[in-house]
Amino acid sequence: MTPVVGGPAAGRSAAESSPAVDTTAGSAVGGGAVEATARLRLVDGRLTWASAPPIVLRRTGHRRVHLVAVGGGPLGGDRLRLEVELGPGERLSLHSAAATVVQPGRDPGRTASMAVTASLATGSALDWRPEPTVVCDAAAWEPSVRLDLADGARARVVEQLVLGRSGQVGGRCASTMRAAVGGTPILATTTVLDGADAALIGLGGTGGARSVGSVLVVGTDSDRCDEDAGEDGEVTWARSPLAGPGALTTAVGSTRAVAALLAREGGAQPPWW
Amino acid sequence: MSGLWLLADSRLPTGGHAHSGGIEAAVRRGLVSAPDDVAGWLGGRVPTAGLVTAAPSAAACALAAAAPAPARALSARGEPSDALVDRTFPSRTGVSERGEESAALAGRGFPSCGELRSPDWARWDAAISARTPVAALREVSRTQGRAMLRTVRSAWPDAAIDGLGARPHQALVLGVATAAANGSPHDAAALAVHHLVGQVCSAAVRLLGLDPLALAGVHARALDEHRDVIDRAADAGTDAAALDDPDHLPSATTPLPEVLAVLHARSEGALFAS
Numbered sequence: 001m002t003p004v005v006g007g008p009a010a011g012r013s014a015a016e017s018s019p020a021v022d023t024t025a026g027s028a029v030g031g032g033a034v035e036a037t038a039r040l041r042l043v044d045g046r047l048t049w050a051s052a053p054p055i056v057l058r059r060t061g062h063r064r065v066h067l068v069a070v071g072g073g074p075l076g077g078d079r080l081r082l083e084v085e086l087g088p089g090e091r092l093s094l095h096s097a098a099a100t101v102v103q104p105g106r107d108p109g110r111t112a113s114m115a116v117t118a119s120l121a122t123g124s125a126l127d128w129r130p131e132p133t134v135v136c137d138a139a140a141w142e143p144s145v146r147l148d149l150a151d152g153a154r155a156r157v158v159e160q161l162v163l164g165r166s167g168q169v170g171g172r173c174a175s176t177m178r179a180a181v182g183g184t185p186i187l188a189t190t191t192v193l194d195g196a197d198a199a200l201i202g203l204g205g206t207g208g209a210r211s212v213g214s215v216l217v218v219g220t221d222s223d224r225c226d227e228d229a230g231e232d233g234e235v236t237w238a239r240s241p242l243a244g245p246g247a248l249t250t251a252v253g254s255t256r257a258v259a260a261l262l263a264r265e266g267g268a269q270p271p272w273w
Numbered sequence: 274m275s276g277l278w279l280l281a282d283s284r285l286p287t288g289g290h291a292h293s294g295g296i297e298a299a300v301r302r303g304l305v306s307a308p309d310d311v312a313g314w315l316g317g318r319v320p321t322a323g324l325v326t327a328a329p330s331a332a333a334c335a336l337a338a339a340a341p342a343p344a345r346a347l348s349a350r351g352e353p354s355d356a357l358v359d360r361t362f363p364s365r366t367g368v369s370e371r372g373e374e375s376a377a378l379a380g381r382g383f384p385s386c387g388e389l390r391s392p393d394w395a396r397w398d399a400a401i402s403a404r405t406p407v408a409a410l411r412e413v414s415r416t417q418g419r420a421m422l423r424t425v426r427s428a429w430p431d432a433a434i435d436g437l438g439a440r441p442h443q444a445l446v447l448g449v450a451t452a453a454a455n456g457s458p459h460d461a462a463a464l465a466v467h468h469l470v471g472q473v474c475s476a477a478v479r480l481l482g483l484d485p486l487a488l489a490g491v492h493a494r495a496l497d498e499h500r501d502v503i504d505r506a507a508d509a510g511t512d513a514a515a516l517d518d519p520d521h522l523p524s525a526t527t528p529l530p531e532v533l534a535v536l537h538a539r540s541e542g543a544l545f546a547s
Contacts, residue, residue: 188403189406192525198313202313212528236532236533240406242408243403243408248406251532
């Protein structure tokens with residue numbers, strides 16, 4: 001395991017009005033790729049964060065933070081991390097300012113990754129709702145979201161993946177979602193997509209669809225956890241309760257129809273609580 | 274060894290004939306019409322859903338091979354293991370999550386017996402549930418697991434089924450049965466993939482009237498082309514068992530079949546349960 005070189009710990013007492021931005025935090029890991037860890041912490045009503053280019057965080061409102069991507073990545077080989085910690089009873093709405101476009105970089109086939117980990121204390125709530133991610137031809141992308149909820153915490157994650165820019169078939173993607181409540185894992189799933197793989201773009205994969213969306217809701221009092229499903233030719237979707245408090249909605253279809261479904265099923269407007 | 278032939282037989286009374294490996298939902302939407310379509314479905318599912326069910330089968334086989342036989346375990350407790358299981362984990366049918374509850378109880382309920390300790394099946398059972406986000410498929414897995422458990426009790430009275438609970442996931446029971454039949458974790462993984470492929474192929478014949486000979490070819494080629502999936506499942510399961518950590522089990526899936534599984538469970542008039 002390569003040691004992660006990142007920004008200063010967000011846990012240090014950076015005042016809310018003066019975020020700790022360390023522009024040296026991203027470090028080269030060969031082939032022009034970068035390795036960076038950004039951190040975000042909301043405890044006792046104090047929001048502190050440490051950006052790590054290419055991940056730059058910006059406070060955009062009360063209990064609201066945006067990821068502002070810089071540098072035109074991710075590119076193959078990039079290893080990005082975002083660590084989120086919410087104290088008891090804290091609520092945070094987390095967004096990205098623009099769509100993420102994953103490109104192969106100089107070495108096609110090298111995997112880029114973005115790992116979001118969130119530790120949520122009792123009574124806290126996280127709403128993570130990034131803009132869509134486009135996986136370009138020849139790119140390989142491994143995003144992951146790991147939620148560690150104390151009893152009484154809640155989280156919602158709304159994500160959309162798009163295979164390829166206009167005119168492209170799209171690259172490879174393995175998107176992992178893991179959630180544990182009170183230390184007990186209730187979800188561990190990795191959705192595998194590859195626009196250039198006949199089997200994965202076929203019937204047993206996406207059925208020819210270029211976009212996949214998901215709404216993950218975890219925690220106590222999670223609303224809309226009952227089973228439901230629908231299909232209309234543009235999007236095929238289903239919501240199913242997890243083996244614990246929560247539900248996962250999956251939608252497969254055209255980019256526009258999946259986005260519309262996520263807006264409906266994931267709640268169009270934050271904050272979700 | 275001969276017990277493995279029984280475990281590979283599609284006539285094994287575990288209810289597998291009532292499931293289509295998910296392909297009925299695709300057939301009913303007009304997405305499947307030829308043997309090549311069936312092969313395409315398998316090409317997406319075997320390396321993902323197949324891997325995810327084969328790996329815990331391999332892990333369960335490795336764990337069971339290292340576990341005490343009930344005959345030895347019961348002497349430590351002084352009562353027949355079946356009675357213990359039945360009393361502690363009364364059969365509760367109808368709601369899948371109840372099976373998970375009883376399995377969780379099972380894991381906590383068994384005291385350590387030193388070297389004779391049973392595997393902590395509840396953690397493995399929970400790991401499979403976490404890797405099966407579709408509730409309808411968790412229910413299918415438990416229904417088949419329960420049926421297979423009955424078969425295992427009859428065929429291999431010494432199988433290490435202590436603590437599995439009344440409605441364990443099928444992958445765990447298959448692994449335990451494979452160990453009881455003196456099979457390896459690799460055998461367990463191969464059996465899991467074989468049954469997934471067999472369900473899909475035989476369902477395609479029944480639903481579409483496709484040529485059984487052509488589908489036998491699809492079945493054979495799928496097993497051959499995906500040998501690496503079986504190898505990877507065996508390795509992952511064996512490693513996870515050695516580490517005693519179900520967190521190491523693979524978790525891959527593909528989206529459309531997962532969505533179709535929910536639509537299928539909610540539909541009426543289906544020939545297959547899944």
